[in-house]
Amino acid sequence: MDVSAQLETQSSKYKPITVEKPISLEFDLGLLAGYDTNTLDDQKLKSKNIDEYLKEYTRDGAQLLINELFKLPVSVEDAGVFAQLPDVTTVLPREKPIPKAKPLTRWEKFAKVKGIQKRKKDKLIYDDEKGEWVPRWGYKGSNDDGANDWLIPVSNNDDPYEDLFAKRREGKKQRIEKNNSRHQRNLEEAATQQNKNTTTNPRIVATPNQRSVRKAELNKQVAISKLATASIGKFDKPLEGEPKMKGVKRKFEPTIADFKKEKESNLSILKRVVGQGSKSDGGILNAIANTKNNK
């Protein structure tokens, strides 16, 4: 028997997997999507058998898509045959903006300049005195600064009447405080840095957050508020750590003085208020008359 005849009988047992389309489909296999740009039959879309038509039409598209998917390189695993999908080509928008690089802390900046690499340290270290492994830091850690010592030898340089236990405790407290303040400073600087990079969200308004900026702003406002009293804040209750105002002095003219000067100063005020840039007294009076008429 002829082989081709055998093949034919074999293939006629099954329905075909090939589909003929005038324009071949575009695929985005990463999304398992197929885009068919062939023109549809408008008559069939409007007829009653539209569901049948759509099903047949989609079947052809789906067959082509499955054909493409089965052509992809596969790997056989326990759960089944897995096709390796290519990257998604259709451009889909993100949900959130691309994360910005975290601002470096002062130490990180320094370490970068100096080329200092981070080293992984063991959590436990061997304590020679105790003869056992203790944590590097934390509870029962090796850096407890001798907090459990029952005796501290007083060296010749130490003040014999000083409480060395209290001194140690105080020292540790201060170190912690210093570290906290540095941490705070890093956070503030990071916040300023991030506010500089404007977001796409207009509701988040960029505000200067840096300590120095805020401090200057506050000092300025305090200075302005001082001008509110006649004595320029001389008799106000001082705030804690308030800087002394500089360059603000108030002079009072003597009650009886040169009449000409007083007249001049008053006229200049009038000029400023009324404006017009008039030169003579008559001009000013005219201006006043004008404003009266306008009313």
Add this chain to the structure above:
Amino acid sequence: MLKTIKPKTARSARALKKREPKIQENQKTAIFLRGHKTNNIINTALSDLCALKKPDAITFSKKNEILPFEDDTSLEFFSQKNDASLFVIGNHTKKRPQNLIFVRMFDGQVLDMIEVGVVNAKSIADFKTPKCAVGMKPCFIFNGDLFETSEIHKKFKNMLLDLFRGQTVKSINLSGIEHVISVTAGSQKDGGDPSTGIVYFRAYSIQMKKSGQRIPRVELEEMGPSFDFRFRRTKFAKEDVYRAATRVPKELKPKKIKNIDVNEIGDRVGRIHLGKQDLSQLQTRKMKGLKKRTINEIDAMDIDEIDKEDEGEEIFPNKKQKV
């Protein structure tokens, strides 16, 4: 705008960290909302679309006074509260009966919105056929050239792909391809007004039959839901915002490999740079006459010798010589 929360416990800090922007993003969660008034068709439509989107879907079954085209602040609230960036809102009014609004967010703000009216609808329950399992990645088939030419169709295609795409995966189990979402664009009237054309949304389950070959024969069975949509209002993102939303992080861009290309046939072609060849060291045919000599040596030579060389006695160099 919600107040920014400062985590008090490590657990809440972890939860907040999960919500931060990432280079490789997680799946987008969709919220299915009801407007101030809905009818039965819209309610079932919402629950059916939710069933297709599950497990990354949140349904809210109470009514909400939301009109996204008029005021989108409540959407921003919902988005931030639930860490979701996709919305499907259904409502039913006299002016716009059986309304579905597809909304997409970027950076906590509305990116684009497409409003469609449901002309015909059949729910999943109306089809007594086998359904696909929850969380399966669907196939998509978009039929009609309008999805390439019409702006609103393009956006709607993009929106649906975004909504139902599921997890981003490197590989897929070939026997796990269970259903296909088919969207077909019906023709518009001559003016090209998109509200005149109908978009047919269908979902089919796939049956793979034997074909006598490795690739199976595909047969479809409608599993629902089935909708006929008609476009209504739209609101698309400004170009700069859309560009910001579609930016690809540097880390995800494929690294360009220098000097290796793939040509049209698909062969890998490499280019090799050898540097400049030093021709002064080039070994040419060795002849006594071409030998480097100082002037003194030439003077010392016999005239006969020079004559011999000129006659070409040593044209063929000794084989023992280094070549």
